[in-house]
Amino acid sequence: MKIGILVDSSSGLTNETTKNTNIEVLPLHILVENTKDYLDTQEIKTEFKIYDQIKNKVHVTTSQASPGELTEKYEKMLKKYDHIIHLSIPSNLSGMFQTSVMVSKMDEFAGRVTVLNHFLAANILAKIAFKFNEMVKNENIQIEDFQKEIDEWSKNSLLYLIPSDYSSLAKGGRAKSVLLSVLKLFKTKLAIQWEEKPRKGGISRTITGLIEKLYDAIVTKFKEKFKLLLVYTEVVSQKLIETIREKMNLKKINYQEEILPTSFACHAGLDTVAIIAYKEELE
Structure with missing residues (x-):
């Protein structure tokens, strides 16, 4: 067959x-101002400059x-x-x-x-x-x-999503209960642990503090035999990524870097980062 x-x-x-x-x-589909409908392909980034539109606060969502x-x-x-x-x-x-x-x-x-x-x-x-x-x-x-x-x-896997635009993600109804409790906090970094019912995976005043908490949780679950991915958009703040890299390198963490799918930037913001871990034996 x-x-x-x-x-x-x-x-x-x-x-x-x-x-x-x-x-x-x-x-x-990616919708711009609820009037323009584009397929979520490479062209949405190159030809239609979707990241520029998100940066300019144009209403962008998915369907x-x-x-x-x-x-x-x-x-x-x-x-x-x-x-x-x-x-x-x-x-x-x-x-x-x-x-x-x-x-x-x-x-x-x-x-x-x-x-x-x-x-x-x-x-x-x-x-x-x-x-x-x-x-x-x-x-x-x-x-x-x-x-x-x-x-x-x-x-045998974990996905932590660290959104950069909490309000946009909450308006979309995704992990709303988790986000509403955090929106009131000033300059707080939140990781959403994505599962059937998304929940708070970690919270910290700094991105480095949050990364340390997430890594400790990953090690607790998988011990040493796991693969780790650092995932972010193509237009993420380089200062943010360098800060995360420095922290991970300081802790001697082995990881690979990948690009976050466009649809996540539409809902969670351009500086959204994800940490993904899974057992080595799964691949």
Whole structure:
């Protein structure tokens, strides 16, 4: 059985980064002033200068792909694959998951599309997609193995989101209860631990103090056998990133750096940073 993997642009993957794989990318939408609708592709950054618009306080938000777009994508993929594993943006970030489940139950897709249930987000979904791409090479793979795999990632990974624009994120309804309690505090750095019900992962007066708390929590959970990602937007404050790098290097922390998907900057601000950790053995 030939299996295709579908992710959306909230993973940070693009058609370029998934070339020569069984992974395909469904772009979400980015809305400017609720009147201009753009696909979340590389062009949104290069041609439409979306980061400049966010910086200039233009109202920018995101929207899911329509049922029609998803139906068309499923139809095209099923001409190449016998089955689709859909790794959607989670339901606590978007209605895309519910739409995917609904469309997958249509008669023409029933038994041919599996939408995985999870609450993971951002770059960690890209890691899982590439793991799935290796799994499909196994002729004995079973469809249920993919849900089992993502369940393992859910149990053995951490995502801390450090937003730079609390008010924008709260208005969007994402982690609202966590953010409203922090908005009253002056110059406080907050990390949201992203899971089924996002919660406060750490709080500090300084970014270095927050990084230390998060790292201690990661070590407590994983001991020493984990991989760590420092994730940020392409236009993040260099002073902020250098401060974080200095702190991590001082503590002799091994880490890799990656770019945060555009959709997160739209909701959480241009200086948003994420710390992602997961067990080494998962990759």
